Amino acid sequence: PADVLVTVDAGRLWRAEQMGLFQPIESKVLAERLPAHMRTPDNQWFGFSARARVIIYNKAAVNPADVQNYEDLAHPKLKGKVCTRSGSHIYNLSLMSALIEHLGETKAEQWAKGVVANFARAPKGGDTDQIRAVAAGECGVAISNSYYYVRLMKSTKPEDRKAIAATGLIWPNQKSFGTHMNVSGAGVIKTAPNRAAAIRFLEYLTSDSAQTYFASGNNEWPVVKNVPLDNKALESLGKFKMDTLNISALGRNQPAAQKIFDRVGYK
Ligand SMILES: [Fe+2]
Numbered sequence: 643p644a645d646v647l648v649t650v651d652a653g654r655l656w657r658a659e660q661m662g663l664f665q666p667i668e669s670k671v672l673a674e675r676l677p678a679h680m681r682t683p684d685n686q687w688f689g690f691s692a693r694a695r696v697i698i699y700n701k702a703a704v705n706p707a708d709v710q711n712y713e714d715l716a717h718p719k720l721k722g723k724v725c726t727r728s729g730s731h732i733y734n735l736s737l738m739s740a741l742i743e744h745l746g747e748t749k750a751e752q753w754a755k756g757v758v759a760n761f762a763r764a765p766k767g768g769d770t771d772q773i774r775a776v777a778a779g780e781c782g783v784a785i786s787n788s789y790y791y792v793r794l795m796k797s798t799k800p801e802d803r804k805a806i807a808a809t810g811l812i813w814p815n816q817k818s819f820g821t822h823m824n825v826s827g828a829g830v831i832k833t834a835p836n837r838a839a840a841i842r843f844l845e846y847l848t849s850d851s852a853q854t855y856f857a858s859g860n861n862e863w864p865v866v867k868n869v870p871l872d873n874k875a876l877e878s879l880g881k882f883k884m885d886t887l888n889i890s891a892l893g894r895n896q897p898a899a900q901k902i903f904d905r906v907g908y909k
Contacts, residue, residue, distance in 0.1 A: 643831070643833055643834070643835055644831050644834070645830065645831055645834040645835065645836045645837070645839065645840035645843075646828055646829070646830055646831060646834070646840050646843060646844065647663060647664070647828060647829055647831060648826070648827070648828040649826070649827070649828070650693075650824075650825070650826045650827075650860075651732045651733065651736055651824055651825070651892075652689070652736055652824055652825055652827065652889040652890075652892035652893055653732040653735050653736040653739065653892055653893060653896050654732055655687040655825075655827050655828075655829065655889075655893065656687075656890070656892065656893020656894070656896060657893075657896075658687070658829065659682075659686050659687060659829070659893065660893075662832060663829070663831055663832060664686040664687055664829035664830060664831065664832060665686065665829075665830055665831070665832045665834070665837075666684045666685045666686050667685055667686075667829075667830050667841050667844075668685065669685075669841055669844070669845055671845040671848060672685070672688060672844060672845060672848060675845075675848035675866050676688055676689070676690075676848060676865060676866065677865060677866075677867065677886075678888070679886045679887060679888045679889060680692075680825065680827075680865045680889060681888075681889075682888070682889060682890040682893075683888070683890055686829050687827055687828065687829035687889075688827055688828060688829065688844065689825030689826070689827040689865055689889050690825065690826055690827055690828060690844075690847045690848070690853070690856055690865060691825065691826045691853070691856050691857040691860065691862040691863060691864060691865060692823045692824070692825055692857075692862055692863045692864075692865050692884070693787050693788050693789055693823065693824050693825070693826070693860075693862050693863075694787070694788040694813065694821045694822065694823055694863075694882075694884065695733065695736075695737050695785060695786070695787055695788075695814075695821070695822045695823075695824065696785070696786060696787075696788050696791065696811050696812060696813060696814065696821065697709050697712075697715070697783055697784070697785060697811070697812040697814050698772070698773050698776050698783065698784045698785075698786050698791060698809050698810070698811055698812075699776065699782065699783045699809065699810050699812065700776050700777065700779055700781070700782050700783070700808060700809060701808060701809060701810050702779070702808070703723070703779060703782045704720075704723065704782040704783055706810055706812060708720070709783050709812055709814075710812060710814065710815075710816070710817075711814050711815050711817075711818065712737070712741060712753070712814050712815060712822070713745075713753060713815075715753075715756070715757050715760065715783065715785070716752070716753045716754075716755070716756025716757050716759075716760065717756070717760075718756075718759075718760075720760045720782065720783065721759070721760050722760065722761075722762050722782075723760060723762055723781060723782030723783055724757055724760040724761055724762060724781065724782070724783055724784070725761070725762050725763060725765075725772045725775050725776065725780070725781030725783070725784040726757070726761075726765055726772060726784060726785045727765055727766075727767060727768055727769055727771070727772060728765045728766070728909060729754075729765060729903040729908030729909055730900075730903070730909065733769070733787060733824065734785070734903075734908075735896055735899045735900060735903070736822075736824050736892045736896075736899075737785070737822050738750065738754065738895070738899035738902060738903065739891060739892045739893070739894070739895035739896055739898070739899045740822045740885060740887055740891065740892060740895075741753060741822075742895045742898055742899060742902075743887055743891045743895060744818075744819045744887070747898060747902070750902060751902045751905065751906065754902050754903060754906045754908050755906040757908065758906050758907055758908050762775075762780060762781040762782070763775075763780065763781070764909070765908075765909065768790075769784075769785075769786035769787050769790040770786075770790045770793070770794070772784035772785070772786055773786050773790060773791060773794060773805060773809065774805055776808075776809050777804065777805035777806075777808040777809050787824070788811075788861070788862075788876075788879070789860050789861035789862055791806075791811055792861040792873075792875050792876050792879070793861060794806055795875040795878075796861075796875045811879065813882035813883070815883075815885070816882060816883050819885050819887070820882075820883040820884050820885040820886065821882055821883065821884055821885060822885050823884045823885050823886075823887075824889075824892065825865070825889055826856070826860060826862060827889070828844060828847070829844075830844065848866050850866070850869050850870075853865070853866045853869040854869055854870060854871070854872050855872075857869075857871070857873075858871070858872050858873045858876075861873060861875070861876050862876075863876070
């Protein structure tokens with residue numbers, strides 16, 4: 643039997659919570675080291691590193707001024723230009739959950755409808771496929787998790803060099819709620835045979851060295867304050883305003899997000 647579940651995306655961690663897999667844990671170390679928005683209110687799961695969901699655009703085809711916000715992706719100006727992976731994928735459901743929190747359900751649904759109306763093609767493939775399609779000009783803009791872009795930035799393959807050269811990265815919503823952030827996270831399993839050790843392991847993940855190591859492994863940002871990056875490509879992207887919505891909201895709004903995507907045909 644397992645002691646700890648480590649996985650990516652707040653939506654998945656929330657699903658595990660809904661299945662009753664976690665137990666709440668009391669830890670002074672986690673409470674002190676992790677920022678409040680990386681801890682769920684009843685301490686069942688936590689975020690240990692962060693990824694951004696960004697906008698990638700084709701430099702030759704799209705004016706970056708037109709795509710500074712998630713909301714812009716629904717503007718008729720971008721008709722036939724938007725590419726994303728499937729709406730049933732957890733990354734998009736979690737982004738939608740954040741938008742529901744910030745904009746309210748009505749506006750969030752209008753947004754989803756607008757995005758679907760702007761599709762260059764029916765959703766297919768993963769985030770890297772969207773970046774490649776933007777580079778190739780099949781799409782003008784795409785939504786992608788940041789680490790997929792960083793992976794391409796680090797690649798020495800000629801086609802990846804070309805993809806990076808042809809595209810730009812935008813941190814969405816810098817003038818409002820900040821760029822949507824998601825996490826790699828973990829919680830202690832309800833039936834953990836080694837409960838005390840499991841808690842100590844999660845506490846260890848908040849140490850400076852573990853934060854740098856854990857975050858770098860997937861080209862993500864440490865969540866503990868003042869922990870240095872050890873990742874030149876990620877560092878080169880610079881600083882930006884991150885959304886500090888509590889990760890529990892990304893879970894709580896999943897059912898509403900799914901209903902909206904179903905209604906607007908975002909498959
Ligand atoms: Fe991923």
